[in-house]
Amino acid sequence: xxxxxxxxxxxxDWLWPGPWYPNIFWMLHSIWLARCVYIxxxxxxxxxxxxxxxxxxxxxxxxxxxxxxxxxxxRALASFRVFxxxxxxxxxxxxxxxxxxxxxxxxxxxxxxxxxxxxWLATTAALExxxxxxxxxxxxxxxxxxxxxxxxxxxGANFIKAMSxxxxxxxxxxxxAGDFGRFRKVVDVGGGRGALVxxxxxxxxxxxxxxxxxxxxxxxxxxxxxxxxxxxxCEAVAGSFLEAVPGGADxxxxxxxxxxxxxxxxxxxxRCIREAMDEHxxxxxxxxxxxxxxxxxxxxxxxxxELMIEEGGGMRxxxxxxxxxxxxxxxxxxxxxxxxxxxxxxxxxxxxxQSA
Numbered sequence: 001x002x003x004x005x006x007x008x009x010x011x012x013d014w015l016w017p018g019p020w021y022p023n024i025f026w027m028l029h030s031i032w033l034a035r036c037v038y039i040x041x042x043x044x045x046x047x048x049x050x051x052x053x054x055x056x057x058x059x060x061x062x063x064x065x066x067x068x069x070x071x072x073x074x075r076a077l078a079s080f081r082v083f084x085x086x087x088x089x090x091x092x093x094x095x096x097x098x099x100x101x102x103x104x105x106x107x108x109x110x111x112x113x114x115x116x117x118x119x120w121l122a123t124t125a126a127l128e129x130x131x132x133x134x135x136x137x138x139x140x141x142x143x144x145x146x147x148x149x150x151x152x153x154x155x156g157a158n159f160i161k162a163m164s165x166x167x168x169x170x171x172x173x174x175x176x177a178g179d180f181g182r183f184r185k186v187v188d189v190g191g192g193r194g195a196l197v198x199x200x201x202x203x204x205x206x207x208x209x210x211x212x213x214x215x216x217x218x219x220x221x222x223x224x225x226x227x228x229x230x231x232x233x234c235e236a237v238a239g240s241f242l243e244a245v246p247g248g249a250d251x252x253x254x255x256x257x258x259x260x261x262x263x264x265x266x267x268x269x270x271r272c273i274r275e276a277m278d279e280h281x282x283x284x285x286x287x288x289x290x291x292x293x294x295x296x297x298x299x300x301x302x303x304x305x306e307l308m309i310e311e312g313g314g315m316r317x318x319x320x321x322x323x324x325x326x327x328x329x330x331x332x333x334x335x336x337x338x339x340x341x342x343x344x345x346x347x348x349x350x351x352x353x354q355s356a
Contacts, residue, residue, distance in 0.1 A: 033080060036073050037100075038116025040082075041109045045074075046093060046100040049083075053090035106169025110162035118148065118155055122310045135312035145260075145311055150216070160217055164193040167255065170343050171199035174255075174286060177338040178345055180204050183251040183282070187212055189241050189273055190257035194221035197253075198228045209234040210246055241269050245276040252277060255286040256342075262312045263324075271328040279353055283330065288315045288342035300342055321346055 021027045040046065043063040048054060056074060060067035077097075078085045084092045093101075099108045118141065125136035137145045149156030180186070180200050184207065188197045191211040201209050209230075211221045215238040222236040237246055242265065245252070252273050258266040273283055288300045304315040316324070322332050329351045336345040 033076070035116065035120075036077050037082065038112050038120070039073050040077065040097075041100050041112035042116065044102065044109075045083075045091075046097045046109070047102050049091065049093045049097070050101065053086065053092040055089050056091065059091065105165075107161075107165045110158050110165060113158055114155075114162050118145070118152075119306075119310055126309050129309050136309040137311065153216075156216065160192060160220065163256070164195055167192060167195040170338075170340050171196050173338040173340050174343055174345070175199050175203050177336050178284065179336070180207065180251070183207060183249075185209070185249040186251040186253060187246050187249040187276075188253045188255070189245055189269070190254060191221065192217055194224050194234070194236065196255060197234060198224065198230060201230050201233055202228070205233075207233070210249065211236045212239060212241065212246055214238065214240065241272055243272065245272045247276045247278075249276075250278075250281050252281065252283045253286065254283065258285060258313070258324075259287055259307055259315055260311045260313045266313070267324055267327055270324055270330065274328045274330055274350065277350055279350060280355070281350070283348045285321065285346040285348065286343055287346070289321065289335070289344045289346070290315045290317045292317055297341070303342070315342075318346075326351075 021030065043065065045059060045063070048059060048062050054062075056071040057067055059065070059074070060070050063070070074083055074091055075085070077083050078091065080096075081094055082096045084094050086092065098104065099106070100112065101107060102109055118137070121140045122135075122137040125139040128134070128139055129136035132139075135144065137148070141148050143151070149159050174196065178200075181204050183204075186197060186200060186207060187210040188194070189212050191197055191213055194211040197209040197211050201207055211218065211225070211234065213221065213236075218236045218238045225231055225234045225236060239246075241254075241257070254269065254273065258269060261269065270283075277283065288297075288303070290300055290304065291297045300315055307313045307315065318332075318335070325332055325348050330348040331351050332346055332348050334347045336347070338345065
């Protein structure tokens, strides 16, 4: 089955290579498409169109923008079907621009703002980052991204919303693929606002859960747990996964956390989880598993470069994950694929657990 999934991935990559750039000039100037998406996300243009189409003049008044300049941005995006413009000069939402609405499941608005602000600045140090191996984010901002989000609460809140939107969008696919019914208690390590644990507990009423994250994040998780009516089966616990992880669970989850850290810190996170696991506990690392062959995983490999420049982290191959596991006393026992390219479920157990 795993062989067939890999074969289908390669066939899909070959038949549909993603954005087609006819030459280097196109590649270089696609950066301005990203900047235009950031501009309309920051202005909240999509939200202003929820009650119907509007002219650029109306949108300029609502957003306090220069009308002609805003029109040129909207016109460019309409040519890529991010918006549509009718004969009366009114702009409409499309399938793409609906992803920029603030309150839709899996909203990309917050991610676009994150990419367009602190993320954009980090790219200016990309060359120095590649030369030195240092995080471009730290070279530009003078601190790590985590320190930055602590000292810039507005950017930190936006980052949490961006990551939570991804998890909300992906949770159903992960729960469908994860076979969570065999467990009694789950701890989501670095669980953000708790979207994944909440979805797991909704689907599996016998389970209890813990969302574990930093104090500034976990307060929001506690509110959402209560809103979901799960306060009797789920708790929000504050702490650092670089120091210690709550014990007493038979399932631990690390979703899209290891990718944000360099190898040393990623292994430290795994080490803390390993120390919390009893002999029969399972760890699920949910992340991309990079295919090493050229011509595959184009988007994942671009995200890998982004993480390298911004965080000093990155995506890993199966062999790299297995090496990490081995160093901290874990071993990979199976991989489960979801229908999301960067959400493969790697199941690991303690090395001394011979029953799995």
